[in-house]
Amino acid sequence: MPPPRWGDAPLWYARCMAKTIVQKIWDQHVVSQDEGAPAILAIDLHLIHEVTSPQAFTGLRTRGLKVRRPDKTVATADHSIPTTPRNLPIADEMAATQVKQLETNCNEFGIPLHGWESPNQGIVHVIGPELGLTQPGATIVCGDSHTATHGAFGALAFGIGTSEVEMVLATQCLLQRTPKTYLVRVDGKLQKGVSAKDIILALIARIGVGGGTGHVFEYAGEAIRALSMEERMTICNMSIEGGARAGLVAPDETTFAYLKGRPHAPQGAAWDEAVARWKQLPSDPGATYDKEIVIDANTLEPMVTYGTNPGMGLPISGSVPDPATESDPASARALTRALEYMDLTAGQSILNQPVNTVFIGSCTNGRISDLRIAAAVLKGKHVASGVRVMVVPGSADVKRQAEREGLDTIFRDAGADWREAGCSMCIAMNGDQLAPGEYAISTSNRNFEGRQGKGGRTFLASPLTAAATALNGRITDPRTLA
């Protein structure tokens, strides 16, 4: 911002007073701040799951502390649970212990649990919005880096470690430094066959996996406004893959329409008051950001990753980059290693690359609209021979809805495996995994070495691209489907 001149005073003043949505939420949640210390930030919603919470509860017991606000805490089991029928016991002894431990902890500390057999069970980032717990303007945390998903509602939501989980359990607060802000403006309109997943993969390919470090993304622009809540969740979900702990979209009528009438959303007069408050949240005109980027949605193609981090992505018609043309030696080294792991050749086309497995699910793309898109592609057809296709709904509720719509039958008839809700092959903790050397196209969020099973190789893509690929057994441009 340039220094003020006398004649500019009103404009200068307006700019100084203009706040981003992040600053507004932040200011409303600072409890206190000692000089030189981080702010003590009040947390509105704390989501708990079985994997990153046991040691935090142990910490509480050691200290003799209670959970300060069980009414702002909710738990589910998602990461390590099997996606096989729920009437079978959990075969993995360690996973069973972890799930049992979560039940014990929630009972002892009075925390509502949508457990392993609950009708509301599901991936923590799918059930929060479903239940209406995820609300605009809230601060939301979870011991999970994909907590940014909830930012789709205009909440400041981010992942925390287990020490911080213990801190929030005990105090309903966190010690936080003010984040920097990063405006991601997506102009224009998405072309047919191009989806929210492609926007976020394109952003990360552009800025790299460390591009947003220290920042909160605010996604804005015509293309973002046009997205449904579920599509906005897909984008916010992968903020961490761009290095940003949080990413959000200002709430609007789409947000309110999604939330209204959900079990934990405010009702009646409280709803009207809440909406009036939420309407004050969007960033003020003239608010400034520490960083900005503009993406043109009109020119985006379906995206696929070729490497071992989510920043290694390309338009589906593109070819795998050549380390020899990388000017930065570190990038060249990283690319060489990635191509070696993926067993891909520099310059090769990514189209028609064979896959062994197709995974449709996860907190990125395991919602009902994702399953509808995949089912529409597979309806009346059969997946390529020898290809394993796993469809894993993001929650028990998504599963029921899909079954009401007959999507499960479409998937089964097409030769796909229809499973119970959970994180499943996104993190491969529960036995759903790739064999060494296998290739998967996956609607999840990470393609790190071994992420979907030791030695497994992952191509990240949208549900539409994944479903098209399932039909051919080779990476397929969904725009070419009849």
Place this chain on the structure above:
Amino acid sequence: MAAPKVERFSSALIPLPAENVDTDQIVPARYLKVVVKSGLADALFHDWRFNEDGTKKTPPFVLDDPRYARRGILVAGDNFGTGSSREHAPWALDAFGIKAVISTSFADIFKNNALKNGILPIVVDAALQVQLMDVARSGDAAQVSVDLASATLTTPSGTVVKFAIDPFAQKMLLGGLDELDFVRSKAADIEAHERAHPGTVNTTAPQAAQ
């Protein structure tokens, strides 16, 4: 559970010349099925260190290379710790005896988690990173010393370099102070804020039933 205390230490360097080292490499997800913090030393970089049958790789990964045995400072490529929020990553580093990681940058959540476990994420510029990586890769046992009070590291050639660290984290670690105790000491502020901002989120009862 005592808070970690860090003042100064010195060690020769272990080279890890990879960029964007992610938390799935630091601790593969299948090791997250534990309910305690201890016992993760073998999980650390497991898939880079061990064969399918559990034997160590040949040639060994740097952590198992006798030339780098009993060293406590890793020098890594850019953006170390990208990925998940798993605190198992610093728990495993700690269990293995790593006291600091030197890189040009760290992922936000990893950095937080590391500091809470007394592991220093030390940010240096690219030139110093290259220099230290060269020293480490040469197998040179020359020591780097780290002094938290002055937030400096002394390179094998004797140059003293200042590094950035959050002053609050620095104070906590130097004093062995507990962050949770600090926040609990503000209970009156927290109560006042809660009264002023009751919020509309309630996990215990659906709003319709109230």
